[in-house]
Amino acid sequence: MYHRTGPEEKYMVRSRKNFLADLERLFRLGYRPVTLAEYGSNRMSLPRGSSPVVLTFDDSDPSQFSLKSDGTTDPNSMVGIWRSFEKKHPDFPVKGTFFVLPNGPFGRQEDAAKKLSLLKKWGSEIGSHTMTHRSLNKISDSEVSVEFGKSFEYVRKLGFTPDSMALPYGVLPKNRDLLKSAHYGGKNYRYSNVVLAGSEPAPSPMSKSFNPLRIPRVKAYDGQMGIHWWLDFNKKHPTKPYVQP
Template sequence: MTADTSAPPARTLPPRSRPWILTYHSVSDPTEDPYGITVSAGRLDEQLTWLRRRGLTGVGIAALLRARAAGKQGLVGLTFDDGYADFLDEALPVLRAHGCTATVFVLPGRPGGSNAWDPLGPRRPLLTEEEVRTVAAAGMEVGSHGMLHRDLTALSDEELREETHGSREELRRVTGQAPSGFCYPYGTADRRVAESVRDAGYAYGCALSPGSLSGPFALPRTHVSHADRGARLLAKELRHRLRHRSPGAGRPGDAG
């Protein structure tokens, strides 16, 4: 299958938008995928080829934010939610082939478990603690997705603290380094949740559609599915830049 490379170069896109961050989940067979969160390794390869041919390089979020602060252009954020075990065998080789890195948001309360929060399945294994260390050793950023993949806005203050503060300490134990980033399960956050993430010591928080929230603890992201090829990716990128314009946050042509 030939990748769609018909999109224009990144410099034609609207300026001064917040960083473009792509959201992936499982990289495996997308045949049984009721939630539309699975892409095949081959489709991931096509999508990264499309980015690279437009002069864009995928990086983890901490690296993306540092680069933007230094005025560097031509970067896009890559994130993989939930910490699926297939990241090591399916996603990592593709990322390496394209010279890309990513942030993998894991659930330290479910090491070696499965996506039990998805009632429709299918069940997919999650990274073990040893595999999380392997991800970090491969040069990927490891971030927290909370302990158990719960809607943080519905939790008590004590439960919320365990999901934010507790997961950070668990990942410090697993990898030897406290994570810089947090990803809100289901992409949902409110002010109380964002403040808990900030108070836990994270440098940023990733959402999907942060609503009225703004700043480094409400970074918007774009969901990517197996159906997304060049034209659809371009449409999503343009939509992101129109919805999330941030005067002074970028320069004309800054795709990072």
């Protein structure tokens, strides 16, 4: 789970250097990127012997994806860093899941269409992160339904299939049934995959413990239960990551 990047590592900010190091370590360990929709539906076209990783980006911050004035990808944005990594490692393509807000997305209306068409071309996914980013346990059932329905339509308007949603702060609505069906504007809405905001690696989509409406994520930071803590844990403990047969 990523939010922003910058020159230095800070709360919610993965430094550029550390983001690149994350890609390098995941690559070395045999992980290959898939989207959340591919993982959730167990339709991952992974090379044999590799394991899936879903890189998710919340809030559509400009540092995730920006373009230079000549229209090329800013190499200092996360997508730019990933793109140049992909040039060296074509089997680690820019296939991420971006949970966007109505902030452009990525902060700028002017070049949003171009960014979205590039993400689509590369095989990335756009998912919902609601419209107003409020804690869903603090608002009414009908307000939650508006958030789910409106953001579903918003993602569709951006040209993507709204399969996936990230709950703001990982907070579930008081009425959990709204995750299965939310009524808005005369229609019922449902996301196939719903992610929380942290804690642990997600189980195999074929595992009994897999719940598509409560998918855990790993925070991309250096502390306890962060990405490297879990990758080290996997090395020390006999856990078995999903491996493509």
